[in-house]
Amino acid sequence: MDLSQQPEIVQQIAGYVFQGWDLAKGWLLSPAAWSQFAILIVAYLLALYISRKLRPFLTRLLTPREEQQNIFATARRFVLVFLPLLLPLLAYGLTGVGESITRSIFGSGEVIAFGKRVFLFLAARILAEKIILDGFLKLLAKFVLVPVAALYVVGLIGLATERLDAMVVPLGNLSFSILFAIRFAVVGGIIFWLGKWSNSQSTNFISKQEEMRPATRELASKTAEIAIFGIAFLFLMNIMEISLTSLAVLGGAIGVGLGFGLQKIASNFISGVILLLEGQATVGDYVELDGGEAGTIVKMTARAAILETYDGRWIVVPNEDFITTRVVNYSDSGSANRYEADFSVSYDTDINLVPAIVEAAVSTHPEVLKEPFPADCELRGFGDSGVDFSVEFWVNGIDDGKNKFTSDVLFLIWNALKDNGITIPYPHRVVEIKGNLPAKPE
Structure with missing residues (x-):
């Protein structure tokens, strides 16, 4: 043939x-x-x-x-x-x-x-x-x-x-073969997959260390993640026999070209490190920012924090906002929160009896704390329809989502006042008619 x-x-x-x-x-x-x-x-x-x-x-x-x-x-x-x-x-x-x-x-x-x-x-x-x-x-x-x-x-x-x-692929002053590219992709993929697996194992181990503060656990997890992938990168360069000196020139050129565009990313990354070091806000805290964003921190990344609102939405807040703006943290570790429940009683009530009745009722709630202060009922003013009171109480947690502290306390107040014959007023209006009423037509 x-x-x-x-x-x-x-x-x-x-x-x-x-x-x-x-x-x-x-x-x-x-x-x-x-x-x-x-x-x-x-x-x-x-x-x-x-x-x-x-x-x-x-x-x-x-x-x-x-x-x-x-x-x-x-x-x-x-x-x-x-x-x-x-x-x-x-x-x-x-x-x-x-x-x-x-x-x-x-x-x-x-x-x-x-x-x-x-x-x-x-x-x-x-x-x-x-x-x-x-x-x-x-x-x-x-x-x-x-x-x-x-x-x-x-x-x-x-x-x-x-x-x-x-089969050589030229790339400016550099060149590499197809075989080298395939080896680099395979070896790099395996090494970084092992890095990802190691990172997940270390994160799970650190998250189980209950004796560590939440912020410390988060910082340890991020440090372990950076260390693992940094070692994986160096290991890959060593296996593929790539000189880090040659990469330094390329990295410097990229750094100069993208430096201005990456300022925000660098700022957010450094802000995230500061947050983890200081522990002012960490995963599980309920926070409210000046911009109106409020929710529970469910995840902290190198660039931003993820807030979950009570209606299930996720808000991505840059880490820099936690440093440069005012942040209210309702869930700081070791602190309690104070809430108030307002109510009124009628003017024919002996108001001297109300504080003791209400304080005793509110104190029966299992989540109401005696420290730093027990439940405290205060007279707030004399309204149009009744005498205005407010009871202050301290609890651990946020009054929303799974917790309904104010609602429970109002139920207790209602039942206590009813049991003691005290009525809660509602607005009354008196209408005066001057002169005779018009005659009813026959």
Whole structure:
């Protein structure tokens, strides 16, 4: 077949096809190859039999009780995830034993070596499809690990590596190969995924340290996050053999170009660090800013704090606003809040009895504190319809959302006044009519 007039890529593909055909014919006509095929089949069937017998036992051994949450139970659950790899790995190991036998007898083992690579490819596919659940790692396994394993099976991994390394992408005074870019993306992705996992584990551990103040826990979490990803970046640069000196020039140029545009971001970042260090506002506090924003801090990031209002909305407030404006914190650790409940009694009431009755009633509420001050009923004035009073009381928490302190206190006041025969007035109007009323028409 004359392919001299065809494009170069067609000629290369045809050359690979002819080489494969010659190899296949050599295998089909060789007694040593047939023996290796037989060993492959026996190794697979033996691995299938062993895995079927061994898998139920390993499943029972590695499955802990649901209530067990210690480190050993976690390790057992982790190993249990990889149980689907038992069959291809057993076949790979048994095939390796068969390969050593055939090489010692016939002096060759290409067929059985090919079978070993096929079992390794099957293990890579199972890993990508059934075991890896994380989205990023699954994508990496599907589009990197499986194709690399396929190239390894057909023996083209070296050729593909050479071709990718020869394809150079120029970037000004710098240049890099496609192979370097792929390695950088894969290694960088794995390292930063490990950094993200380590950060989540450290955050969970720090959040469980109840003896630390909330602001200290938040600061420790952010410090651990910066340290983890900083180490991950340096580790990546070291693995890829990238000089940090060359990056310093590029970083300086970017810093000069974007410095003015990033002033606000830098200001908010520094403000966030100050907030964490001083502990004036942290996650869980109910705050109100001069701009009218009010809510519970549910998250503090490097740039802003997230406030959740009582109607479920989230407000993003830049960290700088907590430093440059007046902030009212209703939930500062260790402090209580004072509230007032206003009410009135009729003018025919002996008002000297009202304070004791109301204070006793309000003090029965389980959330009303005796320190720093007990409930205090005060006379506030003489209104148009009745005598105005107000009772002051202290509680831990905010009077909204899940807490209804003022509403509960008003119920207590109403019931106490009714039990003591004291009426709560409502407006009355007296209308005077001068002269005679008009006669009713007949």
